[in-house]
Amino acid sequence: MLLLLLLFSSYASAQLLVEMEGEPASLESNQTCFECHTKQIYTYENDWTGNIERKAMNPNFILDSTAFHQGVHRHFACTDCHSPEYESFPHPGEARLEPMYTCLDCHGGDDTYAQYHFELIEEEFSKSVHATRNDESFSCWMCHDPHSYKAMTRSEFKISEIVQTHNNACINCHNDPVKFQLVSDSIRPDLAKVHNFIPSYNLHLKSVRCIECHTSQQDTMWVAHQILEKELAVKKCVDCHSSNTMLMASLYKYQNLEARQDGFLNAVILNNSYVIGANRNYIFNILSIVLFGFALLAIAIHVYFRFKNR
Amino acid sequence: MAERIYLYPIWLRIWHGINALLFLVLLATGLSMQYSNPDLPLIRFDLAVQFHNIAGLILSFNYLIFLAGNFSTKNGSFYQLKLSGLYKELILQMEYYLFGVFKKRPSPFPVTKSRKFNPLQKVTYLITMYGLIPVIIITGLALMFPEFIIEKVFQSSGIFLTAILHTIVGFMLSMFLVIHVYFSTMGSSPISNFKSMMNGYHEPH
Incomplete structure (x- = not known):
């Protein structure tokens, strides 16, 4: 009491x-x-x-x-x-x-914070493995430090800074044997080992967030909080490495307003990185088809005259 | 019929065969990655990456064999270019390809034991083998080990610039491949040059 x-x-x-x-x-x-x-x-x-x-x-x-x-x-x-x-x-x-308070204790049901959708975050979190595999002691503060918390995606932070901060929230426990044991009795898997199917793992870790593949991405959520079972994580390269890259609906939705418009598909990504398959240049595409077409046409004409004068 | 000339030693033919095969693998996997489409995968993306990497590494090693062979045998001398009179020679060769060949005129620079390439071939092969191939190898290795790439170059991602250069040179090499294969049909018979790359002997016209 x-x-x-x-x-x-x-x-x-x-x-x-x-x-x-x-x-x-x-x-x-x-x-x-x-x-x-x-x-x-x-x-x-x-x-x-x-x-x-x-x-x-x-x-x-x-x-x-x-x-x-x-x-x-x-x-x-x-x-x-x-x-x-x-x-x-x-x-x-x-x-x-x-x-300890949780986020909802202060921010829940308050119109001042309506834009942050705390209730939705809570709803997603309650479905995540962090909530279903643990008891109530797994609170917001396991991943977010209220003493230093910054609203990264709502401010002028660069994508690389957002990636680093958000990934640190995961890595702080998943790469630390002691912190990992605070919530799990199982042996902590080595992150580099379990991700060895990803080429240039460290570059991926620097360029995209863990939650890109390990959460259920919903349009209604600004930052996805429903961490999925590892079996359900995205493993198909083409989900990001294609013209319809899901990165535009996750990490790069924060920067849509700053999109580069220089003839590239998903150009906003190029401000920070290059994603093969997702970044294509319309001009180069057309130019290469035209040049290739010219070469084939020239060969066809040459073949015609060679056979005609045989 | 003029006598056959032994122009393509065994090491060169093996190198050329491996290179041709790698070109095709790299081209197919490269295109598959560049235009990856989940609904229509030419080659599954992760497999394409692996095959491209492996083929790229073998091609790089194979290029060292090419360099070593050219330094240690007389094959290297075929690539030596004399600039004086080159322009005229190039025009002469182009005229032959554009008109002379249809009129059954003799080649202005017929293949001999000391002249494997005509001037146009020499310039194209020089640009390809000593320009484009090293660039695609260096950019390819850089993309394989991206931690060595400068992060930002004039506000742009270093990886992006390296990848663009790699793709452009890759496109140029694919153009080279198509034209090279077509010109190979212009020997004494359409398949004689392909035979030469198997048995080592050039069949003069």
């Missing part, structure tokens, strides 16, 4: 306290937290002994303050989301057991 009250009171304060439009206020209370939680080594005065103690910070609790100030939640005070009990030091042990 106390926890519920606590949650409600902080939720209400989050709604009331933050001014989302302005510059982030360098909240004094946040500075107090950052004093220790941005450092690998922190110091404090031990009230019992009177000594200054130097301790190593738990790496999971170290925050990048620059990333925080660039993130979408930069306007919040730490205690808007975390228990106010953290304001005292040493932090009370039970504070660690505080339940």
Whole structure:
């Protein structure tokens, strides 16, 4: 009950306290937290002994303050989301057991965030393997860090930056044996090995997102969240490597407005990369057919005269 | 009938045969990738990539054999070009192909033991073997190991520029292949030059 009250009171304060439009206020209370939680080594005065103690910070609790100030939640005070009990030091042990908000706790049913379709994200996520194979402890924060979260696809980020950030969300666990074991007892498969059927795997990883192949892509979803069973992942090269490339409906839908219009099919991709089969140039196509046609015609005429004068 | 001339040593014929086969594989797989269509796959995309890569690597190695052969045997001398008078020689050869051949005129540069190629052939083969082939090999290897390609060249993807160059040169080589095969039918009989590439002997007109 106390926890519920606590949650409600902080939720209400989050709604009331933050001014989302302005510059982030360098909240004094946040500075107090950052004093220790941005450092690998922190110091404090031990009230019992009177000594200054130097301790190593738990790496999971170290925050990048620059990333925080660039993130979408930069306007919040730490205690808007975390228990106010953290304001005292040493932090009370039970504070660690505080339940965490999920995205929907703040963003659900609010018209202000309607364009982000949080309910749809929740719906897709609930069907994804991350939800069906795990219990409720698999929350949004497994993949997204609220402390540094940026709305990559809604801003002026380059495709390569979107790819890197989104892929890092997957790789952080799928390439880290310890983090992987947080949610799975099975042996973590080696990503390069299981993807060895893809030529230039590292280039693919740099150019497209894991979710291009590993999610069900719906037009209604801005960023797909329904992670599929691995057996259902896209394995056909031509799904991307063809004129009707699905990349235009997934990764490159964020940049349609900046499309290059220089005679290439799916030209917007060329701003960043080149996808054989998907990028073709109309002019080159016509020119090559005409030149080839001319060569064949010239040969045909030559053959005609050779046989005529035989 | 004039005496047959032994012009095509065994190493050259083997190299040429392998090269011809690889050309066809590379052309079919290259076209299949460039114009890939899920509804009408010429060759399945992943197989096309694999075959193209393997054939490309063998062609690159085969090219080294060609270079080594040309450096160590007299075959290399057939590619030596004298610039003086070349323009006139080219015109003369073109006139022969466009008109003379129909009037049964003798070739202006008949094949001899010391002259395997007429001037037009010499220029075309020089451009092809010492220009286009190295470019397609280098761009092909770069696309096979894309981490070596410069990421951005004048705001464009380096891979994109490399791929475009590879495709254009590939197209030029496919044009070369068609014209080369056609001109091969212009020996003493339509199949005599093909026979020559099997037995090594050139049959003069």
